[in-house]
Amino acid sequence: MSSNLHPMLNVAIKAARAAGAIINRAALDVESVRISQKQINDFVTEVDHASEKIIIETLLTAYPGHGILAEESGKEYGAKDSEFVWIIDPLDGTTNFIHGFPVYCISIALAVKGKVEQAVVYDPTRNDLFTATKGRGAYLNERRIRVSKRTQLKDCLISTGFPFRPGDNFKSYLNMMADVMQRTAGLRRPGAAALDLAYVAAGFTDGFFETGLSIWDVAAGSLLVTEAGGLVGNFTGEADFLEQRECLAGSPRIYGQLVPILGKYSKFASAGDKAAVRQAAAADTPATDAQEADDGTDAAESAAPQADAAKGEDAPF
Numbered sequence: 001m002s003s004n005l006h007p008m009l010n011v012a013i014k015a016a017r018a019a020g021a022i023i024n025r026a027a028l029d030v031e032s033v034r035i036s037q038k039q040i041n042d043f044v045t046e047v048d049h050a051s052e053k054i055i056i057e058t059l060l061t062a063y064p065g066h067g068i069l070a071e072e073s074g075k076e077y078g079a080k081d082s083e084f085v086w087i088i089d090p091l092d093g094t095t096n097f098i099h100g101f102p103v104y105c106i107s108i109a110l111a112v113k114g115k116v117e118q119a120v121v122y123d124p125t126r127n128d129l130f131t132a133t134k135g136r137g138a139y140l141n142e143r144r145i146r147v148s149k150r151t152q153l154k155d156c157l158i159s160t161g162f163p164f165r166p167g168d169n170f171k172s173y174l175n176m177m178a179d180v181m182q183r184t185a186g187l188r189r190p191g192a193a194a195l196d197l198a199y200v201a202a203g204f205t206d207g208f209f210e211t212g213l214s215i216w217d218v219a220a221g222s223l224l225v226t227e228a229g230g231l232v233g234n235f236t237g238e239a240d241f242l243e244q245r246e247c248l249a250g251s252p253r254i255y256g257q258l259v260p261i262l263g264k265y266s267k268f269a270s271a272g273d274k275a276a277v278r279q280a281a282a283a284d285t286p287a288t289d290a291q292e293a294d295d296g297t298d299a300a301e302s303a304a305p306q307a308d309a310a311k312g313e314d315a316p317f
Helices: 007-027 046-062 094-098 170-181 193-202 215-227 252-265 271-283 297-303 306-312
Strands: 035-039 042-045 067-070 084-092 105-112 115-123 128-133 138-140 143-145 157-160 186-188 207-211 231-233 246-250
Touching (some): 007 105, 007 128, 042 046, 084 094, 105 215, 115 215, 128 193, 138 193, 157 193, 193 207, 193 215, 193 246, 246 252
Parallel strands (some): 157 186, 157 207
Antiparallel strands (some): 105 115, 128 138, 138 143
C-alpha cells in the first residue's frame, strides 16, 4: 500500500489482494472447487463466497459504519443507511475461473452519495492492480494510464460480452456485433466486464459494450475509464447508466463513433430505431448504419457534452 493513496483506496487494495490470494490458491486445484448454478450459464463457487467474505471483513473492520452492496450477499452486511457504499464483485469471470481460463478479476468500488469515488480492479493471475480515485487519475501498478489515442474506428480493437441468459435477444446481439465487427480491426469477448473496462482505461482496447450487466460489474471499471480520459454511459450516450444494464465505454472519439452504431439497440432508443432493429432481427440480417461518418467527427462532437457528465454523474442506487 502507498501512503500517497487515499486511505479508503488503500483499504480496498488490501481487501482485493487478500481475495486474490484465496482465488490463486483455489486456481491451483480448480477441479476440486465446489460449483453451483444460480441460473442457466450463471455460476457461483465457494471461491466467490470466500473472496466476498474476506473483502467485506477487511472493509468493515476499517469502516464499520459503511454500507455494502455485494454480488453474492447483496446488502446483508454493513450499515443500511450510510452515504458510503462499497460495491463488490468478488470474482468477475467465474465461468472462466472454473474452466481454468485465466481471465477474471476482483472489482471493488466505493460510492459516496451515489457517485463512485474509489475503484480497484485486481487481476490475481497477472498481479495487475488497476486503481482510481475520483479527480486523481487512473493507474495500473502505480503507473498512470490513459485511454488509447486511436481516432479511426477501423483501426480499433473492441471488447464485448455475449448474451448467455434465458430471455436474452440473441438475434439482436448478433446484429449488433456484426455492425461493430465490419467497422473495426477486431472484436473480443474476454469474459470479465470489470477487466474489460480496466483494459479500455489502460488503452489495451479502444472500446467496450455489453448488455445485462449489474452495478457491481461496472462500478469500479467506469471510474477507471473516466479517470483515464474516456467516456462511459449507456448505448445512447447517456452518462446515468450504472443500473440500466447496458454499458458503452471508450476513448472520446471512439465512443462518439460507437454511439450511433449501438444507440439503436438501446432500450432507450427511439420507437423508429427499435422498429428497424426488430425488422432486421426478424429478417436475420445485420442492420447497418449508413449515417456513420468516416472519421466519426460529427458523432464525437455530439457526444462531447456528455464528457463532463460522464466524469461526474453516476446513478444512485
